[in-house]
Amino acid sequence: MNLPSDREPALTPMSGDFIHRLVMIGGGIAAVIGCIAMLGWLLALPRLTSLGQGLIPMAPSTAALFIAYGTALLLVRRSTCNRRTMLILHSIFTIGALISVALFFLSINGVFLSAEHLGFKVMGAVEGSPIGHMSPITAFTFLLISLAYLTAITVRQSGDWRGVTAWWLAIMVIVAYVMLILAYLFGTPMFYGGTFIPPAAPTSLAFLALGFALLALAQPLAWPGTGRSGQDAMRYPSKVLLIAFLLLAAGIISAGYYYHRKQEKHYLSEVERQLSAIADLKMGELLLWREERLADAALFHNNIAFANLVKSVIKHPGAQQPFREIKAWGVALKSKRNYNRIFLLDTLGASSWSYPESASEPLSRHVRQKALESLRTGRITVADFYRNEISGRIYLSILVPVFDPVRASEPLGVIVMRIDPEKYLYPFIKRWPVSSASAETLLVRREGNAALFLNELRFKKDSALNLSVPLQKTEVPAVMAALGREGVVRGIDYRGHPVLAALRSIPDSPWRLVTRMDVEEVYAPMRERLWITVFLAGAMLLAAGTGVGFVWRRQSSQFYRDKYEAELKRVELEERLTRIAANLPGAIFQLQLRPDGVSCLPYASSGLEELYGVLPGDVVLETSRLFAVIHPDDSPRVSATILESARTLTAWHSEHRVIHPERGPIWVEGSATPELKPDGSVLLHGFLAEITGRKQKEREIEKKNSELERFTYTVSHDLKSPLVTIKTFMGYLEEDIRFRNEDRIQQDLGFMHNAADKMSQLLDELLELSRVGRLSNPPEEVAFRDLAREAVSLDAGRISERGVAVEIGDTALVLVGDRSRLVEIWQNLVENACKFMGDQEYPRIEIGVEGSGHETIFFVRDNGIGIDPRFHSKVFGLFEKLEVGGDGTGLGLALVKRIVELYDGTIRVESDGTGKGTTIFFTLPSAVKP
Amino acid sequence: MHGEPITILLVEDDQAHAEIVRRNFEKSRIANRLIHVSDGQAALDYLYGREAFSDPLQAPRPGLVLLDLRLPKIDGLEVLRTIKADALLSQIPVVILTTSAAESDVARAYDSHANSYLVKPVDFSQFIELMEVLGYYWLVWNQHPKSEE
Structure with missing residues (x-):
């Protein structure tokens, strides 16, 4: 089982990838929007900077900040943020915050630095706001978002209040800019025409993206256990809730949008209907008026009585009567029918009479031509709006040719009924049934390649017959009308304002009627409604965010409560296990x-x-x-x-x-x-x-068993041996008695005696040995010297017989134990030493002690025959004898060994060989008082 | 049928037992030369011609060894192993003659290539008979390997 030790534990799968991806996507979108705006400035394509005509563009400074922030967010890597990256991120957000603070205060105080244009050529204004400068709202948002990002990348600990603040800030930014975007979508952008520069549409989009990125970044900080701290169990609901919020937001936005569009459509059709009704009304009146005028003319046309009158006026210029009569006509026409002046032209087009006479005003050449035309055709002719070259005034004239009553083909002259439009027509056209700030009716006529305005315009002086719009400009409702279009249209009027217009053609005339209203006015009531819708949507979004947040919170707190309880349980179980295991x-x-x-x-x-x-x-x-x-x-x-x-x-x-x-x-x-x-x-x-103790016991038992086995074996062998001797020699004895072999009888008996003695001795010693196995006397303190002396005295016979000099070591050592057993040790050793003294001339035995405490070693040294090193291991064996002739049974040293072992001691023999003397060393740890 | 007189080496620590063996061989008159040593050390000294047995005339090579198991100094089994491990001695038949009938002793003796294992009977007549049969079998009937000398 050679196991590799350098193996890394398997890493848990990277968590929070989803959230991290959101951050990168948000940052990427913001950067792309910034880049597009920059491109717009670079290529002078205003659409790219403002996303629509008439909308405020994103300032180059704003675009630059978006690019910087977006790029910074792409750099934010969750855990692998090294020091350098962190430094870059901190720098970007800090510099961004400083710039936005500066721009905010400058903008609020109306100071606009051209440095903000970043070298691009920027000119103009939208609804009074200078373009190319950062809105103070944008600057403020940048400031907030910078601080939030700084917080989000700095705070590492989940659940920190700063993380929570950043999260809520993200929600606010999202809601605010969703509202701005909604307003843009509804065509009524916010803050336009106000004191401050409004945030541009792309700016709002970019902020929305940055807001979502911030939301994702702050997510794991605000809601611990989600995202990077990686609780798989919590990640799933957090993801689901985030998606739920996004879907909810999308739902609210689109629902608001469609609701508003529907309302708008409904309202618009109402307005269109109104416009159409007004147009129809005007048209009807105009038609009526025109018919009346033509009816007036028809009164004089082919009127024989009037023709006679004219004839007499022309033929007799000095006559009073005809002049009086024709003047009466003139008075009636002017006062009752509101004609400006009545002329009588001769066949050459020269004025021969006019009423009122006083003002001797020359006729316009246009009228003269028209008069000749009417004389040629013999029909009533209308000289449409024209300008008198001399007076510069605008008139309409109806020309009636008068022919000789007798010779119908002979022309007499032309009656010109001149109408001043200022008097009746223009006011009538101008009149609007309801009060309106921008509504207006136009009368247009196609003239060559242009549409000519026939009446005075509401927003332009001296426009009648002066102002014309080329027919190529088809977006202008007047042109549309001039080209014969009818119905309700949208277009840009002569001022360049978007308008809603109803177009009509007046039958049998070159006139085209345009009733139009500024879109802005049309939408004014809508805008009010829009505000309500937008704020409603915003409130709902906020509510949705809060709701989702609370669900989230509840879920996470539930999750943590469960987790906490599980942890508590686990800790308890583990503690229980640990405590039990420790015992x-x-x-x-x-x-x-x-x-x-x-x-x-x-x-x-x-x-x-x-x-x-x-x-x-x-x-x-x-x-x-x-x-x-x-x-x-x-x-x-x-x-x-x-x-x-x-x-x-x-x-x-x-x-x-x-x-x-x-x-x-x-x-x-x-x-x-x-x-x-x-x-x-x-x-x-x-x-x-651990089984060390058991193993030791097992070994001891094994040892005891083998000893026992050996004992049994030895006993059976050694006891049997004398028995064999006795039985056999008894047999011999019987034989020898039968054959009276006296010598042999004595010999046989001797063998038998010896065997019996040996047997008796064996039995005695066996008994002794069995007694040694247990300590019978209570332990007592006894001095070493006393023990040695007692042993020596017990062996006194042998010692004196052999003349051995015994020397006892001088020590105050005191032993504790069974006195008689302890004495036996020295007694046996001294006895053995005496037995194997050999023919030593100066036999000597030394009894002594070496070392102290537990290290105390006892020894008995003699200068006898010594023991061959080959037999050292054998001398302590049971019934082991080295000498055949000796009178011992081989039990002495075995006995000593047993007693030594009873006191946990060990015993060994030391001898340099035969004739070199013997020393027995042994220890008695349990008997020695330390 | 029987060739040259054979020297028998009796290794026995019990003097009485040695006497019994000696008497039996004497009585049955097949007694060749019986040499008695009383411990394992002396037996090996004899076989290798060491110490007191350095004279080959006084200590001829035995044709049969009667070996007791429990011996002072060097154990009988040890002596047996030494003999059987020595190429010069291994051919000498070794008969274990002991009081122990313990199975372990028998097994160990045969493991060490003892040629025979005999237990000294307690009964007199049986002992006599055993010695007689032993004498005939090993000294008369048994074909001894050719001595290398």
Whole structure:
């Protein structure tokens, strides 16, 4: 199980990509709009900067800021923001904020710097606002948005109030600019004609994009657990809610838009109907008036009585009577019919009479021509609006040719009934049934390649017969009318204002009637309604944002409450597990074997450290540190059994040695049950426990068992041996008695005696040995010297027999234990030493102590025959003898060893070989008082 | 049927038992030369001609070894292993003659290539009979390998 240790834990999938993408999209859109506006200024295409005729364009300064901000937002990368990028972002937003503050105050105070044009040629104004300058509203928004962005990229902690502020600021900006855009869509942009420069349409769009980007950026800050802090569970609803808000916003906007359009359409048709009605009314009156005039003329046409009168006036210029009569006609016509002047022209077109006579005004050449024309055709002719060259006044004239009553083909002259339009016609045309600021009726006539205005215009002086519009300008309603179009149209009037007009042609005349009204006036009531709609939409948007926000908040707080409770529960469970596990004698664990061969311990209780010297945290990812401390001889077996268990899904059990870094070698037992996981990995649940004590006991038991076995064996062998001797020699004895072999009888009996003695001695010593197995006397304190002396006195016989010099070490050491047992140690050792003194000339035995405390080592040294090093291991064995001839049973040293071991001591023999003397060293840790 | 007299090496720490063996061989008159040593160390010294047995005339190569298992200094099994591991000695038949009938002893002895394993009977007549049969079998009937000397 050689497991790679440099393996990185798998990263969780990048979260918040959706939100990050929104930021990039928002920034991108703002930058693109800024670029388009810049392009518009560069190529002098006003449409690109304003998105519509008559609308205020985006200032170059505004466009530059949008490009900068949009680009900055493209730079915002969630977690990989390095120091340099952060510095750039901070600089951009800070400089932007400073610029917008400056421009805001300048603009408010009416100071416009040409530096704002960035070198572009900017001239003109829209509705009194200078173009090419940033609106103070735009500047203020830039300031707010800069601060919000600075906050959003600086604040890292979720739930910070600044993050929340930035989020709400984003919502406000979105709502405000949605309203502005709506107003643009409805054709009634806000703030136009006011004190301040209004924000341009593309500006509003760009701010909307920046607002959404800010919303996305502030999202994870305002609503912790969403976006970058990456709770998958929370990301889904946050995404859904964001989309829900966007859809809601789109719904509100489009619903408002269509509602308004419908209203507008309805209202417009009403206005059109009104216009048409007025046009029809005017037309009817004009027609009536014209018919009346022609009827007046018809009165004189082919009138024999009148012809006679004219004839006598012309033929007899001096006669009083005809002049009086014709004057009466003239008076009647002028006063009752409102004619300006009545002329009587002769056949050459010269004026022979006129009423009123006083004003001797020359006739216009146009009338003279018309008179000749009427004489030629013999029909009533209308001299349409014309200008008298001399007086410069505008008139209409109706010409009636008068022929000789007798000779009908002979012309007498022409009656000219001149009408001054100022008197009746112009006021009548001007009259409007309701009060209106811009409504007006025009009379137009096609003249050559132009449409000629026949009446005085409301907004232009001296326009009658002076002002004409070329027929190419088909957007002008007058031209449309001149070209014969009828009905309601939209167009641009002579002033260049958009208007709504009803067109009519007056039958049997060159006249065309245009009743028109400024679109602005038409829409004025609509605008009021629009405001209501826009504000309603705005309020609904705000409500939607707030609603979505609250749902969001509720959801996230619910989510966090659940999470918190789950966490609490988890902590409680974990604590419970930890507490229980801490009281276990070993460790409990989960071992995971992944399909890729990596193994790890997802869970291990703290007991792991005691067993392996490895913290549970060190093996969470992989187990190499654990296997490093397992005894190298056992490690392959442990790995193999684990893998086998995982493969066969059978319980795992193992006893192995661990080289604990602090506690040294210990024994550990482990067992676990494998479980196959859906991902193909195997999880072993199990426990580990230290079994060093048990192993030690097992070893001791094993040792005791073998000792017991040896004991039994030895006893059976050694006790059987004398038995065999006795039985056999009894047989020999019988034979020898039968054959009276006296010598042999004695010999046989001797063997039998020896065997019986040996048996008896063996039994005694066995009894002794069995007694040593347990301590019978209560422990008492006894000085080492006293023990040694007692032992020596017990062996006094042998010592004096052999003449051995015994020397006891001078020490105040005190021992605690079973006195008689302790004495036995030295007694046996001294006895042994005496036994194997050999033929030493100066036999000597030294009883002493080395070291102190637990290190105290006792020794008994002699200068006897010594022990061959080959047999050192054998001397402490049960019934082991080195000498055949000796009188011992081989039990002495075995007995000593047992007593030493009772006091947790060890014993060894030291001898350089035969004839070099022997030293027995031993320790008695439990008996020595430290 | 029987060739040259064979030297028997008896390794026995119990003097009484050695006496029994000696008496039996004497009685059955098949007694060749019986050499008795009382511990494992002495047995190996004899076989290798060391220490007290350095004279080949005094210590001829034995044709049969009667070996007790429990011996002072060097254990009987150890002696057996040494003999059977030595190319020069391994051909010498080694008969284990001991009081122990323990299975482990028997198994270990045969594992170490003992040629035979005999348990000393407690009963007198059986012991006598065993010794008789042993003598005939090993000294009369058994074909010994040709001595290399």
